[in-house]
Amino acid sequence: MLTVRGLAKTYATADGSFQALRGIDFDVPQGGFYTLLGESGCGKSTTLRCIAGLEEPDGGSISIAGHVVADVERGTHVPTFERDIGLVFQSYAIWPHMDVFANVAYPLSVQRPRLAAADIKARVMDALRLVGMESYTTRPATKLSGGQQQRVAFARALVRRPKLLLLDEPLSNLDAKLREQMRFELQELIARTGVTTLYVTHDQSEALAMSDTVAVMAAGRIVQSGAPREVYGRPVDRTVANFLGSANILRGKVVDAHDGLAEVTLDGGASTVQVPSRAVLSPGAPVDVIFRPEDATTHLDPVDGAIECAVERIVFQGGMSECQLRLGPVLLRTVVHPVMGARPGDRAWVAIQPERCILFAA
Amino acid sequence: MAVQADQAPVVGVARRKRRRSQLGLAGSIVVVGAAAAAIYLVMAPLLALLATAFRGPSDLLPFEPGAHWTFDNLVDVYVSTPLLSSVLPNTAIFVAGSVTVTFLTAFTLAWLVERTDLPWRTTLFTAILFPLLVPGVVMAFAWTLLFAPNAGWINVMLRGVLGLDSPGPINIFSMPGLILCQGIASVPFVFLLLGAAMRTMNPALEEASSASGARPLTTFLRVTLPVLRPGVLAPLILATLVALEQFEMPLIIGFPARINVFSTRIYFELNPEDELPAYGKAAAVALLFLVAAVVLLAIYNNLIKRADRFVTVTGKGYRPTRYPLGRWRAPALLFVGFYLAVGAILPAVVLVWTSFSGGSNESLNLDAYRALFADRRFWPAVGNTFLVAGLSAAVITLVGALLAWQILRLRFPGRALLDVVSFMSIGIPSVIAGFAVMVLHLTIPIGLYGTVWILILAYSYRLAVSTRLSRASLMQIHAELEEASAASGGRWLDTVRRVVLPLLAPSLMASFVLLFIVGFREFTIPMVLQSEDNWVLSVIMWKLQADRQTAQAAAVGTLILMFVTPVIFVLRRQLLSRQGDS
Incomplete structure (x- = not known):
């Protein structure tokens, strides 16, 4: 549906140039929900703006539903208004001089050949019903709350039934509670319309919860892409591991490695763990062992094979x-049930599930 | 045919730069047209003027047969001539003096209205604006009726009270008279600018000074004034530019006193008593003052940039504390009252009275109006005035807004130059603008010279008013609002027509009203470009008073007042509502 190949973009800046995109490749299948995830400045919004035609790439090609909309080598560049897209901006960009109906009707009213007024009305009402705003048609845009503006922005993006829906951090201007509600x-909404969606966000929980495929971007490249569980569970490097959820990192040395398993002694203790390893490691090689807080159990009594540490603090977060925990210079994070009666300074033992650990050569 | 229409659009066709393709053909034509208009309205006349200064002999047009490149004009004008010994010093004294008067008056008025508990502030605010809308030529004429040494009302009255002999005691036809008149006439617009600066100042800055133990005067000198400095210096330079280009006061008040400043000098080079117009010499004189204006403008631009960095304003809701005037209340009211008497009330009264009395003490009658309405020049002049003011305001507003949009939103070679060209127009003295348009259209004979259309072209050089206003509000309009239109399938013209223009409407309206007023007041350009067919009201009035048809001239003045007075209230509402916004 959406195909992006070798997308590159360089901006001229006051002191030289800045490579915003360094060759982006991906495909989104028909009906797919694809998320570009990364910190600000990683190039995710630039990618989206190139796909929308709001920026012109310096290299690569983009095609939407079989139409080449940008191909730098062939000099193709289709202007935004001829691309079959719906776009929701971070600021929603609801036109303040129009009411709700006029905002949503706009994409239909600029179509050539012209649509009949009755058709426009019917389709606008369909779109407004879809987002639950059908009773606000005559409300001026300036009298809408943030959540309502967003619904109108969605209705406007979907009203002409685009092939591709582009969402540029659509939830980040909402407060936390509303954000969660709007996410669902x-x-x-997207499931019901079946529209192919490209979603840009810096919020990992949104990315993990909503996407079919997540692509983590950094410094103008896609570092890793895959199903949310796969990217979360098998990050390709420390950056991805850190960016997607919190990760504990322990230093260690390989003692023995065979059959896709590595035996690692952790620094600062006599503990040895056996973890799955994709890379071929020779004994004595320094490695990082990474595990998620939820992949370890915490005990107040000694447990075989567990790592002994000191409780530094307990952060009560409601349900958990x-x-x-302090282990030499390292601070580990684990998840415990709120009733656990540990106090700062207590001894504690952290048992890791070795098969859930990830190993990187240090 | 149907088959062709059904074919899918060819998407692979090579397209050039994105912006261009986003614009489409119609968009490109509009954008290029606006840029071309800017060049035609501002650059072309100035280049023609520049050429004229270096072409001789002086009485030929620059590209008439027989003209050649020469420095004669510059030598004639700048080597030991009256220009250096009298025009230059006169201009300097006139500008420095009138700007001082304007500034001291405007600053005091602005401070009293914005920062003290002066009573009836809103009413006074409105009244102070009066000379802003009344054409300078009307004010000048009214003041001569009041202060002329022999028959001036005030002089007659003073002589009665003091038992003096004619003439005097006040002689308006002198350098001090000229300075005071011009000084008072320029007060309103400086008052508006200073008032805005004072209004947006964060009162916490002053309160912090008071809380540190400073007395009110110390606070004023050490906090208020320094903080206001950029907001005060920029209007000061603008006032200097305005004084430099003044023509009506020097013509009506200065000429009888044999005081020539640069604007009247250019005018008389072009309209000598019984010689041919000296285009080359006039252009040579203009050159010096154009350079002076551009230098002032560069300083102004620099100050404005620094004023932006110098944040006295962070937005909303300041309710500046007002100083209690206490026992200074009466003197303050007296000061405001004196300004209003000289600047608004007396001129209005004397005009109305003279128009009905024929200037003598006979019974009131309508003779002057009857004669005026029967004058075959009068009604065409009324039509011309509104036509020229309205059309030029529309042209400038539209071209300026498009220019501001493309300078802000597009990247193209020559963008910086367009920006400079449109901004420069603020500093070009109107006498030079009129003269430059004259030379250009005498050189390229497309049949505009001598018609009312050339006035519209000449008035339309004031692009900066519109580009500045539009730019300010375009910066408030997030680019995403325009991108959302493109992403909805809107073509460039859809976006401009349905998103940009409606959002810009308030500032377009403000720009139109402002430029209409400027065009309505205009006297210099129609004087420079006048012919039988394009007289406007201000020129007719000058002709009548020069022909000693005092009552008829006063009747024209009265009619202008009747039109302008309601506009003051509309303008006040706009100014006050904007005050509420910010």
């Missing part, structure tokens, strides 16, 4: 608590 609404 949005997911349901985060336990921070």
